[in-house]
Structures are given as C-alpha cells and as structure tokens.
Amino acid sequence: MPILEQYFKTFHHLPPPSAPSSTAPIQAPLDFLSILFCVNERNLPLFTQCQSFINILHTFALPYQSPIQNTNLLDSILDLQAHILTENPHMLESLLPYFAKLNLASVINDDELAQFVALKNAASHLHNAISQTPKTAIAKDTKALREAFYTIYESLLPLLPNAQDTLAQIKAxxxxxxxxxxxxxxxxxxxxxxxxxxxxxxxxxSSNIPETANLTILRYGDKTSAKVHFWSKEQWADLCEEAKYDEHLKVFVAECKAHFGKELERYITQPHTSQEIQAQQLSAYTSANHPSKLCNLIQEVELFTPLDFLKNGVEIVDTPGLDDPITKREDITRAYMQHCDTLIHVMNASCAATQKDIDFILESLLEQNISRLLVVLTRIDLLSKDELNASLEYTKSSLITQLKNANYKGDIAQIISRIDFIPLAGYAALLHRTATATSDINITLEQSGILDIELYLQKMLLGEDSLKARDMLYLAYKALHKIAQESAEA
Structure with missing residues (x-):
C-alpha cells in the first residue's frame, strides 16, 4: 500500500484527498512538518488553542483567525498533508526523530508514535529512500560532516590531554x-x-535446543572455511578459579575434566592453540549438543565465507545466548559487544521482549557505541497474523517506553529513529535456501522475511549509497560527544 494511502488510513481512517490542490511550499522546518502531520480531527481543537501552532499554520499559508471563520481548516490541513506526501512519499521517515520528541513531550501518545514507526518501516521496505537523493548530494553532505569531525577532533586534542589515546582510536x-x-x-x-x-x-x-556455545565471527573469504581458537592455559586457569564461586561453572569445569582427561592438555596450551577445519565440520566444534564436547574448550570461531555483505571490512558475530548458564560465555558476549557498531537482536515472536532482551538492548543502545538496531522476530510461521501483529506492536511499545524512561542524557529520539523491526520464519527460509522445502512448508521465500533482511543489509552496507559511511561518522561523533560530556562532568 502506498505511504500516502497508509498514512490516511492509519491516522484519519479516511482515503486521501483524490487530487490535493495545495501548492504551499514544503521546504519548512522539520519540527513544523512533524507537528503538521500529527494533526487530526480529534486533536485539532486543542492544537488551535496554542499560539505556536497558529504560527505554524501561517508558515504553511493557512491563516487562522477564529474557529467560526475556519470551519474548513481540517480539510485544508488534510489537503496539505496529502500534497506533501505526494511530493515526497518518504517524508515521514525523515520526521521520525521529531515524532519521538513530540511523544516525549506528550504531544502524541505511545500508540501514535508506534504507528509512525510502522509507517517508517513500511517506507523503508517499499522503496530505498536514499535512492531519491542524488549521489552527489550524499557525497557532499558526508564530506562536509567528515571535515567538521576533524575540526572538532583537532580542537579537543589540547583540551583533553588524558583522553588522547581514546581520541586517536576513534579517528583510526x-x-x-x-x-x-x-x-x-x-x-x-x-x-x-x-x-x-x-x-x-x-x-x-541449529536445533530446537540451545546450540551455539561459542563466539563465531563471520568474515569475508574467497571460499568457505573455518578456524577455531581454544582457551589458553591462562584463560582456563581463570575459569577454574571462577568455578570456586559459581556452581554452574563448577559443574562445567568438572565435566570437561572428566570427559577429556589428559587430552585436555592437548587443546589447552600457552599461547592458545588454533586449528583450521572444514566448514562442514564446524558443528562438531561449536554445537553444545555434539558428543565431542569440543565447544567447551573453544573461546572463539572464525568462519570465512564469500558473502557480499562481509566485503570491505564488515564482520558479523554470532554470540552465545544471553541467558547461558555458563556465565563466562555471557561475559564474553557482553565484552565483545563493546566492539560492535550495529546490533541485530533476535527474539522468538512467541515470547518477545522479555526483561532479559529489553535490559540487554537498553544497555547496548545507551551505554555502548551502537549506530543502529534491527530487531528480528523469529518463528513467525507458528503464529497467526493477528498474533504476530500483537507481538510486533508489544515489542515496539515496550522498547520505546523503556528507552523513554531511561535516565539518558543523549538524544533518545535519534536512537529510536535508528531501530527497525523485521519478522522472520527462519526455518522456512533455510529450507528454501537449501532447496529442501517440502509441500508442508506453507510460507514462500518472499513471505519468510529473509529477503527483507537482505535488503536491509544491502541498504546499510553495499554500494555508494550505503548507510555504512554515514553510520561510521555518526559513531565517531557520538564517541567524541561522550568523551567531551564525561570530561565536562569531571
């Protein structure tokens, strides 16, 4: 459904004007435009009691004098909304940070913000909004932001002598x-x-019971291969020491010693041992369900594969579960997240947005230097359409509410604007991709959601118009701001 029709159906429960007659200019400030798009029949009487809103109407050549003399004001506003969306169908996507700020100020409620988020996601999936912007304009904007970054960087160096190493790392x-x-x-x-x-x-x-027991890093390679890295003696000694105070870890260490016996010394060395293996052998080293139990002795796995997304310095990290009873592996996940720039958080749609999920996402978005978040709701083929929509809306509202309630000093609205949600029938997608789908799989490859995720990654990572370059600038600015803020507080 085109964004114009979807917007009017969502917010006005009406079809859009058949032929918008307004010719008012749309080069107005984004905060003005965001307020204009929040206007509907329900809130217009309240809005018109505010002088700042009346000033906005004048900006759009909609003079307001009194309720009696403006009986057609709502029709004029709807006409203008339609005119703007006709001229730029992706305007709502640009306005999302401003909608988030209006929500924080209680101008619109949580449900209305969630509707704008849904419209933004629909706009992203229907069309690559970046393609509407000339490449020269994108390049010019990125170049100007990069030059400004270096100016700020050079200004901070003499002001923050104790942070020069950190500043150099950000620049590098x-x-x-x-x-x-x-x-x-x-x-x-x-x-x-x-x-x-x-x-x-x-x-x-992959199976119906917990599988991945190790950190697995996907990197680009001309052909598919793998490399496993075992614990070093020093790391193993730390595990054994921690086991004295952790019952789960104590059982884990005891089982390893009983299973491997003297063979343990073959794998646990100083420095650590690495071993190249065939990709098809990987599950024997990473699966918690494999009888070899080798996953217990491995700290990290590298998987090299000719996946286009991994070109040009991109890596994807598959982490152990957040609620792993072996807390050492959960610690590894949290430590590695400090080096991640983008997050794909996977949730079972049947039990999405658990407190563990929400706490981890909040910690990552607010405390780590994360540029954007994709929430993938899995196993959607086990839910009805209504159940999936309910799960999706609950996940969105829970996350946005928790973000708003967080005691965060940065720009929450900007963070909210960088969150996307895509449902996925992962098992069905895998069967289609491996040509093993049978007649009882009633979801097509297109319906599975995997193509939407690939489109998301292409938009983010591939080509001259990708978001990667600007995301890296965003992260660099965010890191500089955090250092400056901490120094100012000190």
Missing part, C-alpha cells in the same frame, strides 16, 4: 571503515537458523 576506526555487526539473543531465539538462512547453507548448528 573512522578511517579504517571497519564495521562489526553483533547478532544477539537469548538461548534458542533462532540466531543460528537465521544466519544459516543468510549464508544459504546449514553451516552453523
């Missing part, structure tokens, strides 16, 4: 253009199935 990361995408979720959320569908083959172990 921007210049390297290395981007790390973390894939997270609680145990059995469907992370490995999702990544296998993305890879187009079942390389990472």
């Amino acid at each position: 990361k921007l210049e390297e253009q290395h981007l790390c995408i973390g894939v997270t979720g609680v145990l059995s959320a469907g992370k490995s199935t999702f990544l296998n569908a993305l890879l187009g083959e079942e390389i990472l172990g």
Whole structure:
C-alpha cells in the first residue's frame, strides 16, 4: 500500500484527498512538518488553542483567525498533508526523530508514535529512500560532516590531554571503515537458523535446543572455511578459579575434566592453540549438543565465507545466548559487544521482549557505541497474523517506553529513529535456501522475511549509497560527544 494511502488510513481512517490542490511550499522546518502531520480531527481543537501552532499554520499559508471563520481548516490541513506526501512519499521517515520528541513531550501518545514507526518501516521496505537523493548530494553532505569531525577532533586534542589515546582510536576506526555487526539473543531465539538462512547453507548448528556455545565471527573469504581458537592455559586457569564461586561453572569445569582427561592438555596450551577445519565440520566444534564436547574448550570461531555483505571490512558475530548458564560465555558476549557498531537482536515472536532482551538492548543502545538496531522476530510461521501483529506492536511499545524512561542524557529520539523491526520464519527460509522445502512448508521465500533482511543489509552496507559511511561518522561523533560530556562532568 502506498505511504500516502497508509498514512490516511492509519491516522484519519479516511482515503486521501483524490487530487490535493495545495501548492504551499514544503521546504519548512522539520519540527513544523512533524507537528503538521500529527494533526487530526480529534486533536485539532486543542492544537488551535496554542499560539505556536497558529504560527505554524501561517508558515504553511493557512491563516487562522477564529474557529467560526475556519470551519474548513481540517480539510485544508488534510489537503496539505496529502500534497506533501505526494511530493515526497518518504517524508515521514525523515520526521521520525521529531515524532519521538513530540511523544516525549506528550504531544502524541505511545500508540501514535508506534504507528509512525510502522509507517517508517513500511517506507523503508517499499522503496530505498536514499535512492531519491542524488549521489552527489550524499557525497557532499558526508564530506562536509567528515571535515567538521576533524575540526572538532583537532580542537579537543589540547583540551583533553588524558583522553588522547581514546581520541586517536576513534579517528583510526573512522578511517579504517571497519564495521562489526553483533547478532544477539537469548538461548534458542533462532540466531543460528537465521544466519544459516543468510549464508544459504546449514553451516552453523541449529536445533530446537540451545546450540551455539561459542563466539563465531563471520568474515569475508574467497571460499568457505573455518578456524577455531581454544582457551589458553591462562584463560582456563581463570575459569577454574571462577568455578570456586559459581556452581554452574563448577559443574562445567568438572565435566570437561572428566570427559577429556589428559587430552585436555592437548587443546589447552600457552599461547592458545588454533586449528583450521572444514566448514562442514564446524558443528562438531561449536554445537553444545555434539558428543565431542569440543565447544567447551573453544573461546572463539572464525568462519570465512564469500558473502557480499562481509566485503570491505564488515564482520558479523554470532554470540552465545544471553541467558547461558555458563556465565563466562555471557561475559564474553557482553565484552565483545563493546566492539560492535550495529546490533541485530533476535527474539522468538512467541515470547518477545522479555526483561532479559529489553535490559540487554537498553544497555547496548545507551551505554555502548551502537549506530543502529534491527530487531528480528523469529518463528513467525507458528503464529497467526493477528498474533504476530500483537507481538510486533508489544515489542515496539515496550522498547520505546523503556528507552523513554531511561535516565539518558543523549538524544533518545535519534536512537529510536535508528531501530527497525523485521519478522522472520527462519526455518522456512533455510529450507528454501537449501532447496529442501517440502509441500508442508506453507510460507514462500518472499513471505519468510529473509529477503527483507537482505535488503536491509544491502541498504546499510553495499554500494555508494550505503548507510555504512554515514553510520561510521555518526559513531565517531557520538564517541567524541561522550568523551567531551564525561570530561565536562569531571
């Protein structure tokens, strides 16, 4: 459904004007435009009691004198809304941060904000909004932002002598253009199935019980191969020491010693041992359900694959579950997240937005340097359409509400505008990708959601118009701001 029709159906329960007659200019400030798009029959009487709103009407050549003399004001506003969306169907996407601010100020409620978020996501999926902007304009804007970054960087150096190493790291990361995408979720959320569908083959172990026990890093390679890294003696000694105070870890260490016996010394060395293996052997090293139990001795796995998304310094990290009873592996996940720039958080749609999910996402968005978040709701083929919509709306509203209630000093509206949601039938997508789908799979590849995720990644990572370059600038600015803010408070 075109955005114009979807907007009017959502907010006015009306079809759009058949032929918008307004010729008013739309080059108005974005905060004015955001308020204009919030106007409907319900709130117009309240809005017109505010002088600042009346001033906005004058900006759009809609003079307001009194309710009696403006009986057709709502029709004029609807006509103008339609005119603007006809001229620029993706205007609502640009206005999302301003809608979030209006929500924070209680001008619009949570349901209305969630509707704007849904419209923004629809606009993203229906058309690549960036393609509407000339490449030269994007390049010019990015170049200007980069030049401004270096000016700020050079100004901060003499002011913050104790932070020069950190400032240098921020600058180096921007210049390297290395981007790390973390894939997270609680145990059995469907992370490995999702990544296998993305890879187009079942390389990472997947089942109905917890699978991935190790951090797995996907990097680009001309052919598919893998490399496993075992614990070093020093790391193993730390595990054994922590086991004295952690019952789960104590059982884990005891089982490893009983299973491997003297063979333990073959794998646990100083420095740590690395081993190259065939990709098809990977599940024997990473699966918690494999009889070899080798996953217990591995700290990290590298998987090299010719996936286009991984070119030009991009890596995807499949993490152990957040609620892993072996807390050491959960600690590894949280430590590695400090190096991630973008987050894909996977949730089971049947039990989405658990407190564990929400707490981790809040910590990542507010405390780590994350540029954007994609929430993937999995196992949607087990839900009806109404159940899925309810799960999606609950997840969105829970996350947005928790973000608004967080004691965060930065721009919450900007963070909210960088969150997307895509439903996924991961198992069905994997079967289609591996050509093993049977007649009882009633979801097509297009309906599975995997193509929407690939489109999201293409928009973010590939081509001259990708979001990657601007995301790296956003992260660099965000990191500079955090250092300056902390120094000012000190």
